[in-house]
Amino acid sequence: MVLDIIHRNSPIPIYHQLKEILLKKIRTGEWQPGALIPSERELCETFGISRMTARQAITDLVNEGVCYREQGRGTFVSPRKIQQQLQHLSGFTEDIRARGQSPSTKVLVAAMRPANETTADRLRVAIGTPVFCLERLRLADDQPLAVERTHILFKGCELLADEDLEHNSLYRTLESRFGVLLVEADQELEAGLASAEDAQLLQIAVGSAVLYTRRTSYTERNQPIEYARSVYCGNKYVFYTHLKREQLFS
Amino acid sequence: MVLDIIHRNSPIPIYHQLKEILLKKIRTGEWQPGALIPSERELCETFGISRMTARQAITDLVNEGVCYREQGRGTFVSPRKIQQQLQHLSGFTEDIRARGQSPSTKVLVAAMRPANETTADRLRVAIGTPVFCLERLRLADDQPLAVERTHILFKGCELLADEDLEHNSLYRTLESRFGVLLVEADQELEAGLASAEDAQLLQIAVGSAVLYTRRTSYTERNQPIEYARSVYCGNKYVFYTHLKREQLFS
DNA sequence: ATCGCCCTGTGGTCTATACAACATGTCAAG
DNA sequence: CTTGACATGTTGTATAGACCACAGGGCGAT
Structure with a gap:
């Protein structure tokens, strides 16, 4: 996680950068299907961004079926699917x-x-x-x-x-x-x-x-x-x- | 628009109430495909809610393919399809x-x-x-x-x-x-x-x-x-x- | 007549904060 | 041992405000 950084002066929106970082972890298999991904607040802390911004990245992934949320538990990587x-x-x-x-x-x-x-x-x-x-x-x-x-x-x-x-x-x-x-x-x-x-x-x-x-x-x-x-x-x-x-x- | 009101003490989230209101306008044909719907700021004003909340309702509709946004122009009702x-x-x-x-x-x-x-x-x-x-x-x-x-x-x-x-x-x-x-x-x-x-x-x-x-x-x-x-x-x-x-x- | 600047209104992004709803583990009272 | 209260951590909802990027009209300079 340490090597992935957010570029604040990039023309690419922060939420999109974060989305790519998370997607990479999932596609490379570092985070397996069913795995719990870092909480929204944890991501804010790690990348120094606002929670709403982190949330937007995750929301995109959820809408694309890559992750799913469970209130009170966390956000998880979806099983296989897609494709x-x-x-x-x-x-x-x-x-x-x-x-x-x-x-x-x-x-x-x-x-x-x-x-x-x-x-x-x-x-x-x-x-x-x-x-x-x-x-x-x-x-x-x-x-x-x-x-x-x-x-x-x-x-x-x-x-x-x-x-x-x-x-x-x-x-x-x-x-x-x-x-x-x-x-x-x-x-x-x-x-x-x-x-x-x-x-x-x-x-x-x-x-x-x-x-x-x-x-x-x-x-x-x-x-x-x-x-x-x-x-x-x-x-x-x-x-x-x-x-x-x-x-x-x- | 006057008759549709947001219930603030309802257990149903505000953004969801707004979404239903907008959906009704579209389904009844009051807003035809291609029509420009009220701007986010206009919806805030009309219903007395925050822009982010209005935005969440519209974002849902966009993700469902009901509407589409054009930066600088507004949000429009999608042409049919679906079904x-x-x-x-x-x-x-x-x-x-x-x-x-x-x-x-x-x-x-x-x-x-x-x-x-x-x-x-x-x-x-x-x-x-x-x-x-x-x-x-x-x-x-x-x-x-x-x-x-x-x-x-x-x-x-x-x-x-x-x-x-x-x-x-x-x-x-x-x-x-x-x-x-x-x-x-x-x-x-x-x-x-x-x-x-x-x-x-x-x-x-x-x-x-x-x-x-x-x-x-x-x-x-x-x-x-x-x-x-x-x-x-x-x-x-x-x-x-x-x-x-x-x-x-x- | 045309070009280009500016103003205004729109969606796009981002922050900071607050409380609600829910899941889970801990721990004390019964 | 069981039950219930509580603390903690999670996502869910909502607010207010800020600035950016883009579209389009108006308007003046050319």
């Missing part, structure tokens, strides 16, 4: 890596095709508009895990056919090679039974449990770029979500 | 109503029981700790749709046995009768096949597609209160989520 949200939009590649497995991909289809009714509706264009269709078998440790059928539409999307989408993440390719950044998505999940075609691809029995997902992804400008339908092996894939209640319209 | 997130934590009753169907419930079990290993782990207590177990069959338009098995633990949870949980929402009961507000949850979703027991309850064939969910719900203080396992009919229920990419730790 979850991001993974959902990071795609299959990152998802699998995050769980310590080795992802691989087999491209089944990668070509321009006219949009059917559902796809056209999701991407807000006319039926028959040519869109880039990508069908991929996704594997983890060489075990088939999902079939992903995605439809992409933006200016120049036909150039996706030249990309190596077996070894590169689709989302990273969109971002780095085409400057297309997907930041939001609506997703539906539904349980079902494996069809003959899906069963064969996934090497499971017809009628096995599978999870269907349908996802529409949007750019910052709220423009739909991707519509993806996927089929996941029921016994090999679990979806995680973190839900948060908003007070509005209670 | 989606809420539905996930609003529970079955609100979910079904939202889709225009009539929800009903049959309570199968409602009693205190010792926690098993999984439940104890999720609720962060010792194995065998008595928790309130609630098992309910959920129906929409009198059609069985899901079986919900939830375990709840907080001081006084045994009094839940006296509540009418067939006609009242569990979450609303927790909130209004016990002052327990669940604001966050971690949820897992997985596809599976109906077991004999679940199939009978849901009146479907054994081996039908079902969706399993496991959810741990937390209070504002990040304390786990509820651990729920549910089974949903695969062909009658679709989960919606809205995903958003977060910058955290970028």
